[in-house]
Amino acid sequence: MAPVASRLALLFALYFAQGLPFGFQSTALPIYLRANGLSLTGISFLGALSAPWMLKALWAPLVDRYGSPSFGRRRSWIIPMQLLLSASMAAAALASPAEHLGLLLALVFAMNLFAATQDIAVDGLAVDLLGEAELGPGNAAQVVGYKLGMLSAGGLLVAASALIGWSGAFGAMSLLVLAAAVLTLASPEPPSGPRKARVSLREVVGALLAALRLPGARWLLLFVATYKLGESMLDTMFKPFLVDAGFPDWRIGLWLGTFGTAASLAGSVAGGALAVGTAAFRPGKRADALWAAVAITAVLRMLPLVGEWLLAVSGRPSEGAVVAVTLAENFFGGALTTAMFAFMMSRVDRSIGATHFTLLASVEVIGKSPGSWLSGPLAEAYGYAPVFALGVLLSAAFLALLWPVRTAARPA
Secondary structure: OOOHHHHHHHHHHHHHHHHHHHHHHHHHHHHHHHHOOOOHHHHHHHHHHHHHHHHHHHOHHHHHHOOEOOOEOOHHHHHHHHHHHHHHHHHHOOOOOOOOHHHHHHHHHHHHHHHHHHHHHHHHHHHHHOOHHHHHHHHHHHHHHHHHHHHHHHHHHHHHHHHHHHHHHHHHHHHHHHHHHHHHHHOOOOOOOOOOOOOOHHHHHHHHHHHHOOOOHHHHHHHHHHOOHHHHHHHHHHHHHHHHOOOOHHHHHHHHHHHHHHHHHHHHHHHHHHHHHHHHHOOOOHHHHHHHHHHHHHHHHHHHHHHHHHHHHHOOOOHHHHHHHHHHHHHHHHHHHHHHHHHHHHOOOHHHHHHHHHHHHHHHHHHHHHHHHHHHHHHHHHOHHHHHHHHHHHHHHHHHHHHHHHOOOOOO
């Protein structure tokens, strides 16, 4: 197997490519559309463009089951999806939002479909590549790569579009994905995890159902589904709140798309370090150590969420307060995400790594989506402050799940 640094670099590049379309959709697109008069309800439903990320568990068994052993079981899916993702970005270079908004939204949906399908194979590859002791740094590389892709598409390239134009920004994204494809081709794929007799699609699905029947599995699903529910309510409405508070869209993009994402990257690294550090104090009990990392970061995450609610209560916050809360929210949110994904990977049945981890990742996306969808109508009806308060309460309620999920049995 390749050295640890090479494996982490590959995962970093693959997740970087997957973060590009979501970074544009989640950061740049809402700011642009709100500045051009789109309703809060309309913005809250932009999340429907990421439906493939919610539904990818439906076709994950196909990705886990099929693939060319000679070319690489995971690469058989990763390379085609990267080429399709690059092509859809090249097409988006010709679809400006002012003239072809419908086409642009369709292309963003296609990008998410290709990236989500690639993610299934990449998650399986990560399970194959990472040993028990590498889950912390491995998931840090994944989350940092993904968020750096978001930063590039949602902040840097959007800002650079003033010089290189809309076509240049999407053209650059297309080339970055192609570069990741080249790296994937140059990286040998190790043998997949133990599969034994699980060679049919029916047996892959059967193994997944067996894993879901293990003691504690339902607690784990509820845990994963709710840890971002309240946070998503605040995140979705925080951007339009700043627009309505009178801040210019370019400054909001700088704060959230650049400063915020940089803080999130730092938090992701810190979350990976925390996962490693807690494991050092719990030798032989890595799952408990990863749970402790999740618990610590979940509690700390509450502080900036309360800060966002206080900004909404103030009505017209100062620039310094907005930047401080944005940095804190992204830092602790990034740390929690890395700790949670490492914890999730520690509970995966490695013989069906892509399918099992994809199911957990899909539950994570599905679980936080209602918070995003409801935030717009609720904010229009009651204002920003009550919605932010509800998000804080839901995040606090999640903490009650920490103890029961600790006893969840680990898959064989």
